[in-house]
Amino acid sequence: MSNHQASDILQAIQSIAAPKVIITTHHKPDADAMGSSLGLQLFLKNFGIASTVITPTDFASFLHWMKGSNEVVIFEGNEKKATQMAMEADFIFCLDFNHLSRINEFGEAVGNSKAIKILMDHHQFPQGFEQLTYWDDKASSTCELVHRFITESNNHSNIDKDCAACLYTGLMTDTGSFRHSNCTSNTHRIAADLMDYGIDHVAIHDLVFDSFTEDRVRFIGYALNKKLEILREYKTAIISINKDELKQFNIQTGDTEGLVNYGLGIEGIKFAILVIDRSKLVKMSFRSKGNFAANAFAMNHFNGGGHFNAAGGSSTATLEETVHQVKENLKLYSQELNA
Numbered sequence: 480m481s482n483h484q485a486s487d488i489l490q491a492i493q494s495i496a497a498p499k500v501i502i503t504t505h506h507k508p509d510a511d512a513m514g515s516s517l518g519l520q521l522f523l524k525n526f527g528i529a530s531t532v533i534t535p536t537d538f539a540s541f542l543h544w545m546k547g548s549n550e551v552v553i554f555e556g557n558e559k560k561a562t563q564m565a566m567e568a569d570f571i572f573c574l575d576f577n578h579l580s581r582i583n584e585f586g587e588a589v590g591n592s593k594a595i596k597i598l599m600d601h602h603q604f605p606q607g608f609e610q611l612t613y614w615d616d617k618a619s620s621t622c623e624l625v626h627r628f629i630t631e632s633n634n635h636s637n638i639d640k641d642c643a644a645c646l647y648t649g650l651m652t653d654t655g656s657f658r659h660s661n662c663t664s665n666t667h668r669i670a671a672d673l674m675d676y677g678i679d680h681v682a683i684h685d686l687v688f689d690s691f692t693e694d695r696v697r698f699i700g701y702a703l704n705k706k707l708e709i710l711r712e713y714k715t716a717i718i719s720i721n722k723d724e725l726k727q728f729n730i731q732t733g734d735t736e737g738l739v740n741y742g743l744g745i746e747g748i749k750f751a752i753l754v755i756d757r758s759k760l761v762k763m764s765f766r767s768k769g770n771f772a773a774n775a776f777a778m779n780h781f782n783g784g785g786h787f788n789a790a791g792g793s794s795t796a797t798l799e800e801t802v803h804q805v806k807e808n809l810k811l812y813s814q815e816l817n818a
């Protein structure tokens with residue numbers, strides 16, 4: 480798949496008078512999804528193009544500080560309005576996902592829309608639903624790609640402090656605070672560039688990582704103490720959470736983010752899995768160390784995908800049945816995990 484030039488993409492938008500532009504991202508958007516969407520929106524605004532961000536679902540309250548977040552149209556609960564906007568759009572930017580199933584029912588509207596779809600994404604194995612492509616699975620984050628898009632089209636002067644803060648956040652979270660293997664010297668160069676806009680990186684880190692509710696911290700303690708299962712024979716750690724537990728700790732959107740990583744922090748563990756009974760589906764997060772492909776496991780068995788070391792998937796089976804399936808499937812990878 481070959482990429483389009485950033486300047487050509489912008490020119491295509493500019494060639495239409497008063498273009499209707501939508502930016503959308505995956506369901507339960509994380510900091511990279513929201514940071515890239517709102518960062519792109521702020522850049523486009525400074526460039527002279529108005530746009531609307533539509534998310535398939537709500538997003539974590541620790542991202543509500545991002546400029547423009549209060550004007551986001553949430554598809555869930557506003558289905559008619561969001562569908563109509565997608566149908567009437569001239570351009571739809573699709574950020575931080577590459578398969579229409581990742582935007583739930585909103586995918587039907589986006590898929591059926593006559594709008595030109597522009598993919599900006601860093602996940603492996605794109606579906607190929609878009610007309611214009613700005614994709615790189617080596618990019619640390621979609622925020623890094625948005626920064627590249629702005630820089631390559633010679634529009635660096637249209638970044639402002641609010642835009643920089645949004646983009647910095649996705650860089651920070653998708654690299655695990657600049658420590659995962661997807662963090663390159665270029666990622667640091669971009670972070671440095673964004674810091675030069677005067678953003679408060681200490682406050683951003685604090686808002687995202689150090690502003691948990693008491694419920695959330697107690698829930699983490701409970702999950703690690705009572706729910707963590709170590710399967711030494713597969714160098715794997717599993718945490719499963721049922722609906723009652725989500726209710727007991729008043730778990731809100733975003734509150735389970737990062738929980739999967741604790742398993743990977745145990746010496747000798749190469750694969751960590753979090754299984755949660757969400758309202759419609761059982762959702763799974765997979766994290767791996769080194770050369771074990773978390774996304775292959777997700778793709779082969781749980782209708783999922785993502786990055787090599789960080790992926791997700793889902794199941795329509797019960798929580799117990801899903802955990803059982805996970806364990807059965809692990810048997811197939813025993814050699815790989817013990818290599």
Ligand code: 5GP
Binds near residue numbers: 784792793
């Ligand atoms: P998380 O575990 O944080 O939800 O997701 C980890 C990574 O896997 C993210 O990059 C996310 O976009 C991707 N991912 C999560 N769930 C799914 C899924 O169901 N399908 C696909 N294709 N990717 C997913």
Ligand code: MN
Binds near residue numbers: 511512601621653
């Ligand atoms: Mn991302």
